[in-house]
Amino acid sequence: QKEVEQDPGPLSVPEGAIVSLNCTYSNSAFQYFMWYRQYSRKGPELLMYTYSSGNKEDGRFTAQVDKSSKYISLFIRDSQPSDSATYLCAMSGSGGYNKLIFGAGTRLAVHP
């Protein structure tokens, strides 16, 4: 079993739709949860960052963490064609040298 599971998609939605992206994980030591966005032929860029459980909102993006279920989500409201990218969840523990473990990424296409 992988430490982080993420449905690779692809996910295709019309412009303006609400998008829900999800990851599950198995390591209960994970404390930091992130979402990265990766455009084609580019490196991942940090989109959202959450510590422990709870919600965090930033503009059209909302990140949710449910540690009891080992489940994290990213919601995109009013999706735009410019949101078309691969979204990677990533997480790490709280120790000094804990590395980020990534999901496989979900490819999203928002069509006009």
Added chain:
Amino acid sequence: EAGVAQSPRYKIIEKRQSVAFWCNPISGHATLYWYQQILGQGPKLLIQFQNNGVVDDSQLPKDRFSAERLKGVDSTLKIQPAKLEDSAVYLCASSPAVGGGLYGYTFGSGTRLTVV
């Protein structure tokens, strides 16, 4: 703030040849990471440096891969000899301090390696 610089952007080599990638992290970032991203998969950590010391190389295939970070700044990753399964994007990332979870990472655009 300048980002993480990587070169070359693309490289095509034949199997059993050697190849080297270069990374220049964000100025002042103590921690540097090399990740391998195979098509359709998430990035996988190969090696993590704290300044010029290695803190995690547990997933680095040491029989063919090597990496160094001279003077705690630039880093090179080398593959010798390359295999077909090494075809991937090699991403370099840096963060201000230990614990990527606290700060997240800044990634470069990567080097796309094709082994034929």
